[in-house]
Amino acid sequence: MMEYKVKDLGSYKLHLIKNDKFKTIRTKVFFNAPVKKKEITIRNFLAAMLMATNEKYKTRRDIALKCQDLYSCNIGYNISRFGNYSNLCFSLNVLEDKYSEDGNLEEALRFFSDIIYKPNVSSNMFDEKVFQIVKSDALISLSSLKENGDNYSLIRMLEEMDSSSPLSYRAAGYLEDLEQITPTILYDYYKNMVDRDIMDIFVIGNIDFKEIEDIIRANFPTKIFKKITIPCRLEEKNSRSKKLIKLEENDSNQSKLAVGCRLVGLTDYERNYALTIYNIILGGGTDSKLFKEVREAHSMAYYISSVVNKLDNIMLIRAGITRDNFDSVVKLIEQEMNQMKKGKFLDDDIAKAKQIYLSAIDEIEESQSDIIDSYYMMDLLGVDDIETKKKKMMLVSRDDIIKVSKKVFIDTIYMLEGVKE
CATH class of the missing domain: 3.30.830.10 (Metalloenzyme, LuxS/M16 peptidase-like)
Structure with missing residues (x-):
């Protein structure tokens, strides 16, 4: 059996799901915003950047070692489009304290919060060295898009189907937009995302609701109230008269x-x-x-x-x-x-x-x-x-x-x- 509780904390909803079927505690933090074609590339870039470096753990290796210290916890991200919205999800999976040690979950959630809220920034710009590494990865990915014929054919079909609709937007982004991104522009976008996006936090596992709520409140800041302003589903359109x-x-x-x-x-x-x-x-x-x-x-x-x-x-x-x-x-x-x-x-x-x-x-x-x-x-x-x-x-x-x-x-x-x- 599962017990579900949701609490509106103003700037985000906290969703708690108690389930004793698993030995791990999984947390997902969703950032949801109206999709904009010009923001797809920088949104992908930002997610990769946050996973590569932060204020305390400067490199991917540092982050990986910290994950090992936390009994091999896993962190990751995923970006998808839900109709008119772009959804960025950060995830954490960590062993329940019962199978690791007391305080491990709280430490992992604090580390997870640091990944999102304490970026590696100075003088209002992301670290240049790591920025160039992440940009190089993005360049390789975008340049090889056509090599995957299955995905490329689908992308091209959707572009032909309706080039002005979000359904035609390339999930990975665009080379021409990548070239415009700088460490300063990336940080400006980060601040805008944190302040603007609709946010939901989910925690599932064999959890104590009050304990988790206290940890989340202490580590995930609340700011301004936000709500969905446009429908998620794309506007319905008739099929063309001739295929x-x-x-x-x-x-x-x-x-x-x-x-x-x-x-x-x-x-x-x-x-x-x-x-x-x-x-x-x-x-x-x-x-x-x-x-x-x-x-x-x-x-x-x-x-x-x-x-x-x-x-x-x-x-x-x-x-x-x-x-x-x-x-x-x-x-x-x-x-x-x-x-x-x-x-x-x-x-x-x-x-x-x-x-x-x-x-x-x-x-x-x-x-x-x-x-x-x-x-x-x-x-x-x-x-x-x-x-x-x-x-x-x-x-x-x-x-x-x-x-x-x-x-x-x-x-x-x-x-x-x-x-x-």
């Missing part, structure tokens, strides 16, 4: 196909439940219609799958193919989507899809990180809790799935052509 088809050559051995579909006119129930079952049946695994038809029956794909992004109102289909099969694969995708509209799928397909979903939901409870993310989505988006999701998903009917299938429209088809085939 956009874009081909681009790439020096590789395999062609990468990316198909972008618009989701139009979904109800909340359809978006959160029927759409999930529809996607699993269409392209959610090796039992899916796309996999069986395109890969197994016609041997025209190395892989093929679909995934839904509910906050962006889109569904994505990705496949590895040979370029000579482009037209045939697109026709097969359209054929299977039309079959779904006609209700040409089995009751057994529905039952299997529901079981896949339930298994995935059950796996959430095996991960402290996933449990936190689930509670965060409940708070941020107002989605149902895990038990309610299970019950509602089991009620999804054949008619619900058919209705959803008629609200999914192919908008953009992009292929990164492998010229070495």
